[in-house]
Amino acid sequence: MIDRTEPRTEPVRCTLDELAALVGEGDSVVGGGLPLWRKPLALLRAVARSGVRGLTYSAFLASLDAELLVSAGCVAQLEYGYLGRDVLGSSRPLARRSDVVRRCRTEFEYWAALRARATGVDALPDAFGEPVPAAMYDVCVLHASLVDAAGNVYADPLDLMEEDDRLLAGAARRVLVTVERREDPPPSGATLLLPAGSVTAYAVAPQGAAPLGMSGAYPPDLADLLGSGVPR
Amino acid sequence: MIGTMERLTVWMARCLRDGDVAVVGVGTPVALAAVLLARATHAPRLRIMMPGALDPVHARVDIYLGSPAASVAGAAARLSRIDILDAIAAGEVTVQFVRPAQVDAQLRLNTELLATPSGPLHLVGPVALPDVVERVGRVIAYLPNHDITTLVASVDAVTAPRGSTGRAVSSVVTPLAQLSLASGRAVVTARAADTGMEEIRSRTGFPLDMAERPVLAEPAADELAALRTAVDPLRLIGLEDSRCRDDARRTLAELWAGANTRHRPLEAAP
Numbered sequence: 001m002i003d004r005t006e007p008r009t010e011p012v013r014c015t016l017d018e019l020a021a022l023v024g025e026g027d028s029v030v031g032g033g034l035p036l037w038r039k040p041l042a043l044l045r046a047v048a049r050s051g052v053r054g055l056t057y058s059a060f061l062a063s064l065d066a067e068l069l070v071s072a073g074c075v076a077q078l079e080y081g082y083l084g085r086d087v088l089g090s091s092r093p094l095a096r097r098s099d100v101v102r103r104c105r106t107e108f109e110y111w112a113a114l115r116a117r118a119t120g121v122d123a124l125p126d127a128f129g130e131p132v133p134a135a136m137y138d139v140c141v142l143h144a145s146l147v148d149a150a151g152n153v154y155a156d157p158l159d160l161m162e163e164d165d166r167l168l169a170g171a172a173r174r175v176l177v178t179v180e181r182r183e184d185p186p187p188s189g190a191t192l193l194l195p196a197g198s199v200t201a202y203a204v205a206p207q208g209a210a211p212l213g214m215s216g217a218y219p220p221d222l223a224d225l226l227g228s229g230v231p232r
Numbered sequence: 233m234i235g236t237m238e239r240l241t242v243w244m245a246r247c248l249r250d251g252d253v254a255v256v257g258v259g260t261p262v263a264l265a266a267v268l269l270a271r272a273t274h275a276p277r278l279r280i281m282m283p284g285a286l287d288p289v290h291a292r293v294d295i296y297l298g299s300p301a302a303s304v305a306g307a308a309a310r311l312s313r314i315d316i317l318d319a320i321a322a323g324e325v326t327v328q329f330v331r332p333a334q335v336d337a338q339l340r341l342n343t344e345l346l347a348t349p350s351g352p353l354h355l356v357g358p359v360a361l362p363d364v365v366e367r368v369g370r371v372i373a374y375l376p377n378h379d380i381t382t383l384v385a386s387v388d389a390v391t392a393p394r395g396s397t398g399r400a401v402s403s404v405v406t407p408l409a410q411l412s413l414a415s416g417r418a419v420v421t422a423r424a425a426d427t428g429m430e431e432i433r434s435r436t437g438f439p440l441d442m443a444e445r446p447v448l449a450e451p452a453a454d455e456l457a458a459l460r461t462a463v464d465p466l467r468l469i470g471l472e473d474s475r476c477r478d479d480a481r482r483t484l485a486e487l488w489a490g491a492n493t494r495h496r497p498l499e500a501a502p
Contacts, residue, residue, distance in 0.1 A: 035259075037300055084356040086259045087297065087471045087484065095354050104344060106394075107360035111317055127321065127363035128395045158301030160284040163312040215301050219488030222481060 010151035011177070011199035019176050019203045020046035026054040026076075027138040030172060032165045033209070035063035035086040036220045040143035042208040043178045047141075048072035058137065060110045060164075064212060064225075067093045070100055077101040081110050088225055117171040140172030143208050144193050145216070149184035151196035153177050156216040157189045169194055178205040180217055234451055236407045237262060237469045238459060239424070240374065242451035243405050244329060245269040247372050252326045253279040255316055255368070258296050261468045262374065263329035265293050268463045273455060281319060286311050294466045298487040320360075326369040330361055330401070331472070334387045335373055337438035339400050339413050341365070342387035362394035370402040376472050378406035380437040408432050410448065422446045 020043060023029060029047075033039030044065055057069050058079035066083060069075045071093055078100050084090045094100075108127040116124040116134035123131035142165050144153045155162055169175045175198060182204050208214075211221035244266035248254060252275065256267045264282075271278045272291055280287055284300070285307030295302045304310060319325055332341035333355050343361055346353040365371050375382050383406075393400050404411040409423045409432050420440055423432060425447045433440050451459075466487070470480035 034300060080357055082357045082359045083354070087261060088481070090356055091354075096351065097354075098351070102354070104357045106358050106362050108317060108321070108363040111314065115314070127366045156301070158304050160300055160304070160312075163314055167314075213488065215299065219485075222485035222488065226481065 010196045011175075012201040013151075013182075014201050014203055016042060016046040016178070016203045016205055017050070019043055019178070019201055020050045020052075022174055022176055022201060023047050023050070023052055023055070023139050023141075025052055027052075028056040028058065028136075029139045029141060030135075030137040030168050031057065031059040031062075031065045032140070032142045032161060032168050033059070033061070033063075033065065033212070034161065035061050035082070035084060035212075036088070036225070037213045037215060038143050038159075038161065038209050039063065039065045039212050040141045040176075040178050040205075040208060041065065041068065041210065041212060042205040043141055043143070043176065043203070044068050048074055060105075060107065063091065067091055070094055070097060075100055077103060079103040079105060081105050081107050085225060088222075111167070114167040114171050118167050135171045137172045138174065140168045140175045141177075142169065142175070142194075143178045143180075143205070143214075145179065145214070146181050146183045146186060146190065147177070147179045147202055147204070148182070148186045151199055151202065152186070152192060153179060153194040153196075153199055153202065154186050154190035155193040156214075157191050159191060159193075159215055162191055162193055165193055169198055174200040176200060177202040178208040180204075180206055180208060180214060234456065236475075237376065237473045238456065239451055240376065240405065240407050241265045241269060241459060241464075241469055242455045243410070243448060244372065244374055245273065245455070247370075247403070247405065248275050248278055248327060250275040251277050251279075253281065253319075253324055254327045254329075255281045255320065255325050255364075256329065257283055258300070260329065260331050260472070261293055261297060261464075262376065262472045263331065264296060265459065265464045265469050266329065268293060269455070269459050272458045272462050281311060281316050281325065283313065283316070284311060285309070291462050293464045293468045294483075294487055297468055297484060298490065317360075317363075320364065320367045323367065323369070325367070328364050328368045328371055330364060330371060330373050331375070332361070332373055332391070334382055334384050335375065335404055335411075335418075336384050336387045337418050338416060339373075339404060339411070339418050340387050340390050341373060341392045341401065342389050343391045345389040347388040358391050362392045365392040365401060366395045366397065366399055373401045373404045375404065375406045377474075378408040378432070379435050383435075384437040408435065409445075420445050422448045424448055425450060 113135035211224035213220040248270035285303035289306035470476035
């Protein structure tokens with residue numbers, strides 16, 4: 001359980017490799033983002049470089065994040081509702097992989113688990129009335145637009161995933177965030193995604209979602225996404 | 233010349249009724265085009281729920297595919313994923329399109345796994361398919377190809393239906409025919425004018441009642457005009473058609489690049 005007895009203060013700023021080192025052997029890791037947008041790929045590359053093994057990686061809409069970690073041999077179990085590249089098709093690198101335990105979850109089931117955690121109850125029902133236990137992960141990994149001097153994390157004002165990311169962060173013991181840039185004060189209109197107290201550590205990683213896109217900053221790289229298949 | 237995907241899109245649009253509440257996303261451009269076409273033609277009071285927005289104002293598919301945030305500006309309200317799930321759970325959504333990889337003789341759907349000679353081939357996963365079939369009023373499956381690899385005797389994995397209520401999809405729409413369930417078996421309820429029952433049977437992987445069926449009217453001039461000019465002028469429904477997918481992808485890449493240069497930067501946000 002999250003330790004609620006100690007006040008949480010501002011997050012630690014660190015390098016990508018230091019951030020990746022906060023992911024430990026056998027951890028359960030939940031990741032945010034849409035299949036073609038705003039996934040923390042720079043951080044996940046650093047996790048892959050770290051050589052950590054035995055992860056359970058979970059993302060409701062998984063794409064290159066799962067492909068990258070599985071291809072690097074980091075993942076023992078993969079949990080998802082969707083695994084693919086959106087309008088670009090299925091996940092070719094993982095379509096034939098049989099060395100990873102897969103746990104497919106429906107959308108209601110996945111988000112019921114996160115909402116149960118957010119509301120402090122043991123379980124909430126899925127679409128069929130079956131109770132889904134509250135989720136809890138060791139680590140949450142997210143990519144966002146910017147961080148201010150206090151460590152508050154912001155999204156693009158037209159971002160569509162604020163609520164998703166808050167639920168993910170609320171169900172993890174450690175919340176690791178990469179941002180495109182650090183800016184203080186934040187520009188008017190920036191959407192507060194996570195207050196500083198809910199972020200464990202962050203790193204500044206420009207182009208941190210590439211070759212996926214970042215709303216308001218850069219588009220997905222189609223040539224890369226249609227290329228050899230194995231994410232770099 | 234009416235394209236296969238145009239015909240499919242128009243037939244899907246006709247499945248929607250004025251006043252329906254439909255959920256649709258950008259990952260299925262044909263479904264998105266069908267919903268937008270219905271609203272532009274015979275169903276002006278169609279209520280659209282899509283990631284980010286209730287009743288998004290834009291009429292064109294390319295605007296939504298160009299940027300995930302395009303649905304928000306001008307919409308009746310912002311909608312989160314949780315808002316949409318709650319609406320589905322509460323029974324407020326009357327219709328949704330789904331695109332399975334396989335449909336079988338009992339109209340069971342598969343989006344998870346294909347059994348191939350070289351071993352299992354994992355597909356995209358269930359997403360919300362079991363939930364939607366259980367909770368949405370009318371669920372309409374569509375298949376860009378009508379052949380024996382997609383319409384099979386028995387699906388390799390049952391993604392939906394999953395519940396104990398026995399709910400199944402309302403119908404299946406393909407470029408050749410529409411099917412629905414009667415006494416637990418799939419039957420053709422209507423066919424394309426240029427496709428006889430024998431051809432449909434030969435391209436379906438399970439037995440069919442060969443009784444003659446009503447003919448689906450070809451897309452009308454006003455439907456085609458709306459689709460080609462107001463809804464999908466860049467032909468992005470081709471993203472779901474293996475015959476023209478590469479052209480559609482090139483268009484999408486240009487859209488992404490353009491949308492981002494046009495996108496309002498963070499600093500200029502209100």
